Amino acid sequence: MTKNTLIKMGCLITTLFVFVACSGQQQNSESPEALGRVADSLYQSGDHETSSRLYQQILEMDPNNEKAKKKLGKTLRHSKDPNEVIQYYREQLRKTPESIDLTEELAKAYITANNGVEALKLYRKLDQQKPNDPWIINGLGVSCDLLQKHDDAIKYYDRALSLAAGNRRILSNKGLSLALSGKTKEAITLLLPLADSPQASANVRHNLAVAYALDGQKDKAKAYFAPDISAKDAEANLKNYVN
Numbered sequence: 017m018t019k020n021t022l023i024k025m026g027c028l029i030t031t032l033f034v035f036v037a038c039s040g041q042q043q044n045s046e047s048p049e050a051l052g053r054v055a056d057s058l059y060q061s062g063d064h065e066t067s068s069r070l071y072q073q074i075l076e077m078d079p080n081n082e083k084a085k086k087k088l089g090k091t092l093r094h095s096k097d098p099n100e101v102i103q104y105y106r107e108q109l110r111k112t113p114e115s116i117d118l119t120e121e122l123a124k125a126y127i128t129a130n131n132g133v134e135a136l137k138l139y140r141k142l143d144q145q146k147p148n149d150p151w152i153i154n155g156l157g158v159s160c161d162l163l164q165k166h167d168d169a170i171k172y173y174d175r176a177l178s179l180a181a182g183n184r185r186i187l188s189n190k191g192l193s194l195a196l197s198g199k200t201k202e203a204i205t206l207l208l209p210l211a212d213s214p215q216a217s218a219n220v221r222h223n224l225a226v227a228y229a230l231d232g233q234k235d236k237a238k239a240y241f242a243p244d245i246s247a248k249d250a251e252a253n254l255k256n257y258v259n
Contacts, residue, residue, distance in 0.1 A: 048074045048081060059087065064094040082117065089121045098129035116145055123155055132162030150180035157189060166197035184210055184220065192223040200231035211240060218244040225250075229257035 055070035071088035074081055085108050092101045105122035109115065119138055126135035136159035142152045157172035173190035180186060187210060195203035207224040210216060225240035234254060241250035 048078045048084070052084065055087070059091060064091045067091050082112070082115065086117050086121055089118075089125070093125060093128060098125060101125045102129060116142065120152065127155065127158055127162070130162055132159045135159040136163065148179055150176040150183065150186065153179070154186050154189060157193065161189070161193050161196065164196075166193045169193045170197065184215065184217070188217070188220045188223050192226060195223070195227035195230050200227050203227040204231065225253070226257055229254055232258065234258055
């Protein structure tokens with residue numbers, strides 16, 4: 017029996033367990049918590065469809081469960097049109113307008129939909145509510161990048177890094193922003209050690225590839241696109257950045 021077969025069998029057993037748990041209709045006070053643990057596990061394994069159904073069931077049992085509301089939105093982001101996710105969070109915020117968590121998730125949904133204008137509005141509001149949260153400040157930077165306000169974005173990333181020094185994700189975002197603002201050499205200097213480290217993510221490699229492409233170094237750009245996308249997709253990406 018191959019490793020892949022064993023993994024598939026394990027997923028099948030887990031899914032069967034979930035549906036047995038769901039069909040048991042146990043009404044004790046711990047049911048939402050128990051289902052939540054299973055839903056969280058399935059979400060982490062990548063089964064967003066089943067975890068979404070479980071979070072919906074939790075909300076049927078406990079309509080005011082803020083944790084389930086937030087996590088349901090996260091699962092929807094993986095499987096739904098961004099505009100549907102935006103609508104979901106807008107509806108939830110109409111019920112609980114004071115929720116900072118739901119506001120932040122709505123801002124992320126706007127980022128996914130490439131709507132920098134609305135994302136920036138929400139992140140500015142969040143920044144007033146949680147002024148020292150590096151991820152909210154990072155969101156301000158991403159929003160500005162979507163609006164091609166790269167100099168503003170870089171300032172936000174620097175502010176976020178003052179609170180989360182050395183964070184690779186924020187550094188990667190700053191590197192891309194530098195490249196898009198025309199500071200390609202500075203971007204490459206920042207991103208290269210991140211992309212060459214064992215902990216490098218596809219996002220970091222992609223951002224370095226973009227920096228090389230904007231700097232006119234096509235071969236190096238291809239080399240950093242290569243581990244994560246096909247040669248055809250890499251060529252298509254290059255056309256967006258190489259003059």
